[in-house]
Amino acid sequence: MVMLLLVLLLSLLTLxxxxxxxxxxxxxxxSDFPGVKDVMDEVIRSARLAHRYLELKDSPPGIDRAFRRMFDPRDPSAYESTARRVASVMRSVTEMRPSPQFFDAEALFYCDNDKRWKIKLDQESGQSPLQEMIKSWRRQFPSLHTKKDEEIIERLLMYSPTRVRGMVTFEDAESGMVTNDFPGCMDPEYSTSVGAIMYRDQAPSTADTIPESRNTLTLCDAVLKSGFRTMEHYVQEATKNDPHRVLNLQVFEADKLVSFLSLTLLHELMHVLYTEIGDEKYGTGWTACQQLPTSAALINAESYAYFGILALLFEMGYELSSSPREAYVGKLVKKTS
Structure with missing residues (x-):
């Protein structure tokens, strides 16, 4: 039965x-090295390596350990089909291509911390709960009497985001996208911990003017201003004074994940490419990803991101320890062969 459900899941996961x-x-x-385009190059390289290793008849032991950690194919009969699925997902990342024209691209990447989003008011909703809230604020604060509705909503979002959430539509006229959520990079509740946000809802009025599969991705200030953008940059700095230093994947746990842009971007590209690949409730961080069963890991963006980065680290000379206990806590050792 488990094998049947897994096969069904694999068949439904489509690009x-x-x-x-x-x-x-x-x-x-x-753009200064390592810039965002260097990060994209590293992400594609990571996916290409992950795909190549999984296509081998016998994957290197270090890759096999990484694969089993992330996708847990305990049933021998499920190993091959799971590996094929993961390889296919990784291949789709390598097939992404830059568009000659910005507005013709299906995926648009922004580094504006979501400042492009503007509040879109429904002119016909004069008696809506949101409008009543605006009137209440005007009564309470005389300084707001001359402010536009949009300016008052901005203040509401800053001081009472949970009360307003879901009542406001934001629009990005340039890309033709809308969202009913508070743009994540600016959200006062999450702005210091969110690395990137993807949007895929299109404004109905733009249906004939933008690519049908258009989505946008914002890289937030929290990750753009972090210490390490590429994994190669991190390894170089971490081992500069000690080439034999042991690295540890727990440094990439959820609270520090935004320090690594390449891991964040590879994670987000899973959402860009596959609507079925989301974020499992307990699937964030190195330790949490190892707890997921295969069926959950295959639809968890972070599982793919970790595996891709592990393939890159393997190519750079690092692999998970052969000790199960050390591998569980993310210990990376220098390859011996």
Whole structure:
């Protein structure tokens, strides 16, 4: 029965579209090495390596350990089908191509910390709960009497986000996208811990003017201003004074995940490419990912991100320890062969 459910899941996980992408001009200020485009190159390289290793008849032991940690194919009969599925997902990342024209791209990448989003008011909802809230604030605070509705909503969002959440629609006229959620990079509740946010809801009025599969991805300030953008940069700095230093994947736990842009971007590309791949409730961080059964790991973006990064680290000379206890806590050792 478990095997049957897994096969069904694998058959339902389909690529939403062959993707083209483009970087918004807001990312130009993050071009110094290692810049955001270097990160994209590393992400594609990670996916290419993960795909290549899984396509081998016999994967290297270090790759096999990483694969089993992330996707837990305990049933021998499920190993091959799971490996094929993961390889296919990784291949789709390698097939992403930059678009010659920004507005023709299916995936648009922004580095503006979500500042492009503007509040879109429904002019016909004069008696809506939101409008009543605006009137209440005007009564309470005389200084708001001359403020526009949009300005008052911005204050409401800053001081009472939970009360307003879901009542406001935000619009990005440039890309043709809308969202009913408070743009995540600016959300006062999460702005220091969110690395990136993806949006896929299109404004009905733009249906004939933008690619059908258009989505946008914002890289937040929390990750853009972090210490390490590429994994290669991190390893170089971490081992600069001690080439034999032991690395540990627990440094990538949930509270520090936004310090590694390449891991964050690979995670988000899973959402960009596959609508079925989301974020499992207890699937964030190295330790948590290891707890997921195969069926959950296959629809958990972070599981793919870790495996891709482990394939890259393997190519750079590091692999998970052969000791199960050490591997569980994320200990990476220098490859001996």
């Amino acid at each position: 939403s579209s062959a993707r083209t992408y483009a970087w918004h001009e807001s990312c130009d200020k993050y």
